[in-house]
Amino acid sequence: MVIKKNASSILCSAALTVMLGLAMSAAAGEQKLTGAFDVGSAGNAQKFNPLTAPAGFSFYNKYFGTLALYDVGLQKIGGDLAQSWAYAKDGKSLTLHLRQDVKWHDGKPFTAADVKFTLELVKNPAMASVFSSRLKDVSAIRVLDAHTVLIELAQMDATLPDAFTSIMMLPSHLLSHIPAGELRSSNWWKAPVGTGPFKWTRYVPDQFVELAANPDFYRGKPMLAKLVNRYFKDASAASIALQAGEIQFSSMTLDQVRENQSTRAVDVIAGPSHVLNYIGFNNSDPRFKDVRVRQAILLAIDRKAIIRSIYNNTAILGNCVLTLPQYVPADINPYETSVSKARALLKAAGWHQTEALEMLTYYNDQASKDVVTVLQAMLAQVGISIRPRFVDGPTFGTLVDANKFSLVYAGGGNGPDPGTLIPLMQSSYAPPRGVNRMRVNLPELDQLFSAAQQETDDARRTALYQQMCRLTNAQLPWIPLWVGERFGGFARNVQNVIWTPSPGGGRYQDFPERWSIR
Template structure:
């Protein structure tokens, strides 16, 4: 078993004085004077701020193009969709207060809320909804989510507050897909390329928070929308702070300079049990709706033989990865669905650790160590490859180290490259310029996986960046979208799971536990199936605990 020395991997670093001074000046400007408010009357304050820290900056703040986690999260606070999911992951209305579905499932009519305004004061109407979905469906937009709406054949604006979508065929996940954020027609209608619009960095939405400012690689600041239709958020300001190093994030958390972060496993188990932490900070744990994987570029000849991909999967000890990297905070997964759901095939090939089987598969594929140098060869070519992953995610970096070591036992020489997030996406993922990649996907509430796994999604800008293609799986994915019977639909996805496991386009590694933490002055946090951030507008700080004054 490979042992990672935690004192090296999770090395404590001193925060440079210059960084501390810069942060103090930054927060002073953004959040106003920090005060002790013991003299305030008890009650719910609407004056405080929440500073959340993440490892990467956003790329674009237009929801129909936001395909990274930071952009999507920030857009979720600025914009609304027609629908959303509640704490139990059930579909409820957002900008739509109700809807009607025709008996044949070929049309959905949404009745929109009245008196909703964009953050600039312009009334929200059905025209904005029509404009948004026309932009998504426009091929020149190259929207990464277009596959979720490709069965829409017409959009009818009945009046300012009623809109109807007509479908080519029934589409089971339709209501969930209408959670896409709506963008303002009046600001984008004259833009030839809305991705290059000034509003990509200065967004205007209808959501609970208004955009305030964005300093690249440092922070994004939002302010409460005083006209929000549900109610004005109790937290006056929200700041997303970019801190690429989780060790520095943790020091900032302890110093009180940030209010919330996602703990890595070492921090959750070993660093968060001190009196200093427990007195001021609350931590949470629940199985995340996500999975981590190794993806193999199907355009690389090295991975064209699925026996090679299968061997790479058999060579890995997932249990050791979970024990060593996650410190037990994860569950093995074997496919793109959440374990324990009706779509997850428990009998799919799990690729339990088996070096003998891995070696046999590689020999069948023509790989031998012909010169006894410890490296496999085929047709004079050594089995060498590069694993790329993003900087700032310690779990992925440590996983790459273990994968490198375990593959070496088979005679495979792997080099690990850790790349800064922006360059990682721009130079490697977007251009499909990689061999093997360690990344993760969020698992959506609906099992429709068209956008990531269908062959048509492997086009430039698509989410199928490993270029996986299987005609039978494509047909099943399409069938799963049309099937309206829940039990039959679940069976289709279990079959997809089984077939994808056989193909091994990914080595599915694990579903981790989410381990967020929040400063204890924040109240109203109710953990649920949706996590802890679904009800952010209901978080509040008692008057006598307010930190920032406006």
């Protein structure tokens, strides 16, 4: 968990919050915070449909709202637009009780009809939402009254509250007349109406989006008059702007953090990314079918040396697809580096390589380029030749979705609930249906995902996820490497900002209405 300075005024007593509000109110009308919210792996620059976006939530949730959000430590889920919820005893339904003091930016009340509309839109195949898999067990959505929603389930799904932290609510009264397929591609987002603390006011392509304070926000009018998301071609340009005082926030790479150590121009804060970096391979490629080949790749890599020399020990080893300590049992294989064992396994598997394997990655910062270069050298020691290819995120997605890849160096967001891995690893979500881009197909893994979704007892659910860790440690559907820290840079005059790295960004309560500039 990472909290910006003066966070105590955000999270403690109401009296202190009021005092802070009084102190800053005179200048609040003049305050504007500009950030590069879409720089880095959690960004989603100039993509404005939140139902089709796998990332970018750090800025989406400044003008849209979700039913639920995590706390800043990504440990506990609490209500946002939903005040509370409860499962039926048989697990076949979930009742949501909504806040009654929420208005859309056009002044209309937020109601159960909006929840029904949004969740049905997510489930509609014509929308092709990235979250459709998270609602696969939702059989019906019923409005009981203006502020109560009943979600009927084919079977218990304990991961729904986690899904609700990602799904932005959309206004039924403005969008329900537009077919789902058109909503995916139409320009409704040029004047989006949400429930968040800021209202959309202006968009200049390739330059910025400007938001203005929402005076009717249910937790109170924001202290900032404006919030701006400025676009940059790359992280280096954003870092230069941050150091020069042109913007007040940006994600930073490890290289930029090192550069800032001498100047101390900005405050840098760090936290675990909750993202597992891994080598993925095309599971439909017969060259990788033998588990001994996959084991050899992992054994050939000196991960500890990479963490020490490139990451300056700001990463921790990962040995299965899960990363939270409670889900990682002590009895899994640590895969200590052994070039000799790797060579023996490849020989036993009959490995024969006639041409270099392309390793595709969307990571373009210098540290990641150094990592790929070292991976290339380490794998060459056991007779596996790698040819790196660095592309942008959209190109990466296009290539892997079209099955035009051999190996990737990528990251998989775990988040606080392992259910987030379902669309990434369950066999039924291989493209084009979902984002199981590595074409993982392990029936036992599918069964564990399903069993964990239906389990309400925390201890038994944890045991299922530990078994999932053991399975993926043995079978290596992904080749796990490490979980790194991520970094955020803030101008020194920024106050009361809460920030923590999170997969896709922004699925936690960061109280942007309390942000201010000193």
